[in-house]
Each structure stands twice: as C-alpha cells, then as structure tokens.
Amino acid sequence: DQQVKQNSPSLSVQEGRISILNCDYTNSMFDYFLWYKKYPAEGPTFLISISSIKDKNEDGRFTVFLNKSAKHLSLHIVPSQPGDSAVYFCAASVWNTGNQFYFGTGTSLTVIP
Amino acid sequence: GAGVSQSPRYKVAKRGQDVALRCDPISGHVSLFWYQQALGQGPEFLTYFQNEAQLDKSGLPSDRFFAERPEGSVSTLKIQRTQQEDSAVYLCASSLATGRELFFGSGTQLSVL
Numbered sequence: 001d002q003q004v005k006q007n008s009p010s011l012s013v014q015e016g017r018i019s020i021l022n023c024d025y026t027n028s029m030f031d032y033f034l035w036y037k038k039y040p041a042e043g044p045t046f047l048i049s050i051s052s053i054k055d056k057n058e059d060g061r062f063t064v065f066l067n068k069s070a071k072h073l074s075l076h077i078v079p080s081q082p083g084d085s086a087v088y089f090c091a092a093s094v095w096n097t098g099n100q101f102y103f104g105t106g107t108s109l110t111v112i113p
Numbered sequence: 114g115a116g117v118s119q120s121p122r123y124k125v126a127k128r129g130q131d132v133a134l135r136c137d138p139i140s141g142h143v144s145l146f147w148y149q150q151a152l153g154q155g156p157e158f159l160t161y162f163q164n165e166a167q168l169d170k171s172g173l174p175s176d177r178f179f180a181e182r183p184e185g186s187v188s189t190l191k192i193q194r195t196q197q198e199d200s201a202v203y204l205c206a207s208s209l210a211t212g213r214e215l216f217f218g219s220g221t222q223l224s225v226l
Contacts, residue, residue, distance in 0.1 A: 004155075034214055043117070043204055043217030044156070089155050100169060101146075101215060103155030 023090035117218035136205030
C-alpha cells in the first residue's frame with residue numbers, strides 16, 4: 001500500500017520556467033516531509049524539507065509547499081536549469097518515530113535548454 | 114569519510130548464492146538505514162539501526178535477509194540463497210539523529226541470474 005504517491009512519472013519544462021512537482025500522501029500521522037534529487041547511478045541527495053507546523057519552506061530556487069488538509073505537497077523550482085534534470089522523490093515520516101521514511105515512486109524532470 | 118560509502122558498486126550473483134553488501138556511514142552518524150529500490154520504484158525501507166542496535170527490521174522481505182552493525186559504524190546486509198526477485202539497488206543511508214534527513218550512498222546494484 002503506497003502511502004506516498006507521485007502520480008506524474010515525468011515532467012518536461014523549458015529552461016527558465018517554473019517546474020512544479022507534486023506529491024500526495026495518505027497517512028495523516030506524517031509530519032515531516034522531504035524532497036530528494038537523484039542522478040543516474042548515484043544515491044538520492046537531500047534537497048529540502050518541511051515540517052507540518054509550516055506550510056512553506058524556501059531555499060534558493062527551491063520552495064516546498066505543504067497543504068495538510070489536502071495531504072499534498074509540491075516542490076517548485078524557479079527558474080529551472082538544465083542541471084535540475086533528475087528524478088525527484090518525495091518522502092514522509094512521523095517525526096518522533098522517524099526511523100522509517102516512506103518514499104514516492106519519483107518524477108523524472110527534464111529541463112530543456 | 115566525506116559521504117556514505119557502499120561496496121561493491123555492482124554485484125552479479127547466481128541464484129542460490131549468498132551475498133554481503135557493505136555500508137560505511139558518515140562518521141558520527143548514529144542512525145543507519147537500508148533501503149531496497151526496484152527499477153522504476155522509490156526506495157523501500159528494509160531496516161534501521163541506532164548505533165549497534167537494530168531497532169526496526171520490519172521491512173526485511175524474508176528471513177533470507179539479515180543485517181548487522183556490530184560496532185555501531187560499518188553495516189553489512191546479507192542475503193542468503195539469492196533469488197531473482199532480490200535483484201534491485203540496495204541503498205544505505207545514515208543520519209545524525211533519528212528523524213533527520215538521510216544521506217544516501219550510491220548503492221549496490223544486485224543482479225541475480
């Protein structure tokens with residue numbers, strides 16, 4: 001049973017435009033969310049996180065939005081750059097029992113120069 | 114070391130063979146995780162250590178899978194009598210504390226023929 005879902009397997013965006021990657025979750029106990037970026041033949045690298053006490057967290061070109069009532073989060077990349085082309089995974093956990101992170105299936109982002 | 118190190122990078126095993134996968138976490142990281150990532154899927158939790166204690170092994174798919182971290186640093190994931198469905202990338206991750214972001218190694222790609 002997939003508790004974290006990324007329904008878009010792929011996304012293509014023009015360089016300089018906004019990339020929006022979406023993630024939905026089913027477990028209302030989740031209170032800590034992360035985005036990871038993965039290049040081929042490498043492990044996922046941490047990008048940005050958000051706890052459930054916030055609805056937005058920003059780090060440079062990357063912003064994560066959390067809508068708890070909809071059990072939905074999104075990652076915005078502005079402006080998109082060719083180097084952003086990678087697979088993006090969202091992950092969720094319950095903070096105080098955070099020994100298990102649940103990952104989505106990933107969205108492959110291609111930024112077209 | 115600077116990052117999480119995993120070896121071997123690739124492993125080809127004949128069905129029925131035992132394999133051992135090694136993970137060297139970031140120095141000082143208390144928590145260590147093993148994940149399995151099948152092709153086209155997100156990482157799926159296998160097991161979790163806090164120091165040398167294995168606190169959660171609920172994700173191990175069968176009793177053929179065994180993990181240890183005897184001195185609280187290096188960890189080994191052992192798979193006995195490998196089967197074709199064990200073919201996947203095995204990712205190790207460590208974190209400074211429970212619930213914080215995970216730092217992943219590049220993974221071991223296991224192919225069982």
